[in-house]
Amino acid sequence: MNIPPQPPVGLGTAEARRRLRSCGPNVLPQDRPHSPLALLVDALREPMLALLATAAGLYWLLGDAAEAAVLGGSVALVVANTVYQAGKTQRALAALRELSSPQARVLRDGRATVCDARELVPEDVILLGPGDRVPADAVLIESAGLRVDESLLSGESVAAEKHSAETTNAAADAGTLSAARVFAGTLVVAGQALARVDATGAATSVGRIGAALRDIAPERTPMQREIDRAVVLFAALGLAFCTLVTLAYVGSGRGGWLDALLAGLTLAIANIPEEFPVVLTLFLALGAWRLAAVQVLVRRPPAIETLGAISVLCVDKTGTLTQNRMRIAALATPTQAWRAAGPDQRPPALFGDLLRYAAWASEETPVDPMETAIAEARGAAVAEALRHLRAYPLDRSLLAASHAWLRPDGSRFIASKGAPEAVAELCRLSAAARETLFAEVAAAAAQGLRLLAVARAEIAPAAMLPESPRELRFAFCGWLGFVDPLRTGVTAAIAAATAAGIRIVMITGDHPATAASIAAAAGLPAAEVTTGAQLATFDDDQLAACLRRCQVFARIAADQKLRLVRALRSQSHVVAMTGDGVNDGPALKAAHVGIAMGRRGTDVAREAAQIVLLDDNFVSVVNGIRLGRQIYANIRRALRYILAVHVPVVAMAVLPLLLGGPLVLSPVHIVFLELVIDPACTLVFERQPARSDPLALPPRPAGQRLIGRRLLVASLLEGAAATLGAALVYLWAWSRGADAATVAALAFTAIVAGNLALLAFNRNESGLRGALRADNAAFWIIAAAALTMLGLGLYLPALAAFFRFAPPPPAWTLAALALPTVLVALSRARREPVGPAAAAARR
CATH class of the missing domain: 3.40.50.1000 (HAD superfamily/HAD-like)
Incomplete structure (x- = not known):
């Protein structure tokens, strides 16, 4: 004798509380948030930031408050941005927790009640209906027409059909998107179900994804690793310069050890390329702003x-x-067929009956994407006041959903839609008709369409509503083809x-x-x-x-x-x-x-x-890559300029000490040069337009270094050319017996000219034509401002006295401007290799 199964009663309240204490709440584990102080310490572990902070402190001790403030502001800007971003790293797990329903319908002590989803425990029996967010992973006990949108887990754009099964069989599928199980965070779009919870919190499918996210440690980008290496290099160079200048200063008899040490520290710190982190921070910040403009x-x-x-x-x-939005792309009746020619084409009016019966076979308030597409295609064409009589949800034995309706004239009918094979069964199609239908289905599937067949059946006036649609013989209306269109x-x-x-x-x-x-x-x-x-x-x-x-x-x-x-x-x-x-x-x-x-x-x-x-919009990805390539190319141009421009500054600070000649650079001169270098880095190169479409070239090699050997050698050669020009001017003026103030004025003029030449030739790699191209107003503004300030510093008595300059003859000034410019131009005139690989390397 078959004994009917007892209806589930769920857990008792006391047992549920005991399990909650044992298993913990139905939430994902949350990492302990870092304190602001911990985030600050982590940010300052960045090598370049630590070096800049040290430099700012030394400038302060040396009495240069302005330079200390600039460096300190740079450090504060970078640290603030780093701390802000680090403070958001826990949001992924918080977002995962929000996927759970705030409340769940559950059987407790044999009664349906509503509780906080966090209180669910394994073996709880939950009730699910349309619009419910599944609160935990569960095995289906009973279901009627259940369809669940699992796209956030599976990527499948169509709701999955779910059927109850034996618990033991379903449990064997744990961890897979089984038809007998429902999963936390997914959305019920149709049907009803009872399900027994078998996983909560971190044990759910969503929880395992959260664990995978925690296990993936974010890596430092190639640029960050490059800057780490640069810090070690420049710290070593700074120490070497400090030692060299200190020894040369003492050896020249210009002062004692304390003065020599202060001079060495000043020069070493001044020539650390502190513009690196400033450039990177500003370029990336402005790049993010430019990218936001393209969504x-x-x-x-x-x-x-x-x-x-x-x-x-x-x-x-x-x-x-x-x-991720279904659209009707094809329709067919036994006598007509239609295929959309474009994404905005609506179905012809002659398919109105097919669409109406498809709509009447759907939920009155559709949630399922296909039913939503049917409602949109049908539009407002239906003006009949029908009364809904009964729903026949799809089940495992009949993959078709049906609805019975009463017309205003008192007649009744059932509309059905579902899998073509199920509708063919309801219509009792002949073998030939079935073969034709299934051939159409196969052809449509090969074109990426999803098919639903539609049928209708009239109910005799005196007949009772059937218990199953199978009791009636349906008339085949046709089929609908759905597509998730390309963006x-x-x-x-x-x-x-x-x-x-x-x-x-x-x-x-x-x-x-x-x-x-x-x-x-x-x-x-x-x-x-x-x-x-x-x-x-x-x-x-x-x-x-x-x-x-x-x-x-x-x-x-x-x-x-x-x-x-x-x-x-x-x-x-x-x-x-x-x-x-x-x-x-x-x-x-x-x-x-x-x-x-x-x-x-x-x-x-x-x-x-x-x-x-x-x-x-996927198109925005390509636009983002285009801008990303341009930003990276401009960062490389700026770094090449920064490395080159520091060479003549260092050389012309050391050369007089080695030769025993007049000193050229003092702190005020270095500040003037920084007023040219800093805006050049942050304004000229950031605004420099691309020479050609960045997407015309292949991606740069994965192993290409931001400051590679090629860029480093090229920077040093260009810097050497500017240094040679300044050194020749210095030696020529000194050899002509000019006084120290005139020698210093001419040498400084040569350094500024070399600086501007390096700026002009590095902003565009097209030689003299590119250097003179009027494609970047910031360059011409900075060049004009620098030359104007230089002229005032040379020939305005008050400023000349402040800079300790004597006005040189104009012809000598023109020569001091021309010689470094020509030498830098010659250093860039060498023939460079051509071809895609070389072009990518030059970027």
């Missing part, structure tokens, strides 16, 4: 540097390439990225056929699609081989996305990852550049990413 929000400014080196861009299909401009953006040498890899949780269709429409090679099931069988070598030939991956789980990103990184690629779901979080954080969707993206995705697209 790209930069959450972590160092990511801007990495944008220009991206060689592989992993994109999520749903919500990134596509709109506008995606195809062109992918073509531009491909032309720029960036490989696009599509990673989605969607069906392989759909993924292949979308990839082909977007312009990606879709002949080969690798599924998550195949990926699970690959070892590391097989995966590496697959990544070299395949660009489309379907049915990919969250941990597999992370594995793909790490595999690409292991092949020395600079990897960017776009995404919008919770399941994208770990991969976004593990990529060199994580790019989240701002509008449709989850908080988890946005907080895990370094960059957020404010308009959810």
Whole structure:
């Protein structure tokens, strides 16, 4: 004898409290937040900041309050930005916790009640309905027409159908998106269910993603590592200069050891390129502002540097390439067929009956994306006042949803929609008709469409409503084809990225056929699609081989996305990852550049990413890469100039000591030079336009250093040319018997001229024509201001006395201006290699 199962009664209140004490609340673990003092200490561990802070302190001890204030302000600016960003690192886990429902409907002591979702424990029985956010992972006990939007976990754009199953069988699928289980954070779009909780808090699928996010340590960018190396180099050089100047000062008999030590410290600190962190901070801050203008929000400014080196861009299909919004793209009746010619084309009026019956087979207030698309396509065409009589939700035995309606004239009917094979069963189609229908379904699926078939059945006036739609014979109305359309401009953006040498890899949780269709429409090679099931069988070598030939991956789980990103990184690629779901979080954080969707993206995705697209437009990714390359190129130009311009300053401070001649540089002169160098770095180079479209060149090599050997040698050679010009002017004036004030005035003029020449030739690598090009007003303003100030300092008696200059003859001044300029121009006149690789290296 079969004994009917007893209805679930849930846990008792006392037992639930006991389990809550044992298992803990249904929330994700939260790391202890760092105190502001701890964040400040961490920020000051940056080597360049520590060096600048030390330099600021020494300037203060030496009595140079102005320079100490400038350096201190730079340190404060960088530290404030670092502390602000570090204070937001815990938001990803906070966003994960917000995905849980604040309240849950649960059976306690045999009664339905509402409790705080944080109080749920394993073995609780929860009730689910349309619009509910699932509060914990659970096994279905009973379900009726349950459909759940799992896109934030699976990437699948269509709601998943769920069916109850034996607990033991369902539990075996724990950790997978089983049809017999529901998962925390997902959204119920249709149907009802009872489910038994089997995982809460950190043990849920969302919790495991949170754990993966915590385990991924953020890496320092190549630029940050480069600056760390530069600090060690320049600290060593500063110590060497200090020693050299101190010994030379004492050896020349100009003063005692204390004066010599102070002179050495002053020169060493003055020639540490403290502009480096200032330039990087301002360039990245202004770059973030420029990127925001093209709808790209930069959450972590160092990511801007990495944008220009991206060689592989992993994109999520749903919500990134596509709109994550279903649209009817095809309709068919037994006599007519229609296919949309464009994204804005509405179905013809002759398909009105098909759309009406499809709408009557849907929920009155649709939540499911397909039902929403039906309602939008139907529009306001239905004016009949129908009364809803009964719903027949889909179940495992019949994958079709049906609704019974009463017309104003008293007649009744049932509208049904669902899987084509289920509707064919309701209509009792002949074998030939079934074969024709299934052939149409296969052809549409190959084009990336999802199909729902529609049927209707009249109910006899005196008949009772049937207990099951199977009791009636339905008439086949036709089918509807749905597509998740590409975003506008995606195809062109992918073509531009491909032309720029960036490989696009599509990673989605969607069906392989759909993924292949979308990839082909977007312009990606879709002949080969690798599924998550195949990926699970690959070892590391097989995966590496697959990544070299395949660009489309379907049915990919969250941990597999992370594995793909790490595999690409292991092949020395600079990897960017776009995404919008919770399941994208770990991969976004593990990529060199994580790019989240701002509008449709989850908080988890946005907080895990370094960059957020404010308009959810893939085209903005390409625009961001273009600007990122330009910003990086301008940073390299500025650093090359900074390194070069310090060479003549150091040399002309040491040369008089070695030769026993008149001194050239004093603190006031160095301050004047800084008034030229600092604005040049922060204004001229930041505003310098690109010579050509940055996307016309391939990505820079992954191993290319910000201050590589080529840039360092070129900077030293250009600086040597400016030094030679200043030294020749100095020696010539000294040899002609000029007094010390005139020698100093001419040598300083030569240093300023070399400075401006270095600025002109480094802002544009096109030689003399590029140096004179009127494409950057800031350069001409700074050059004019520097020359005007120099002229006043030479020939205005009060200022000349302040600078300890004697006015030299105008012809000598012109010669002092011309000689370093010519020598710098000659140092840049050497022929440079051509070709894409050389062009990329020059950037």
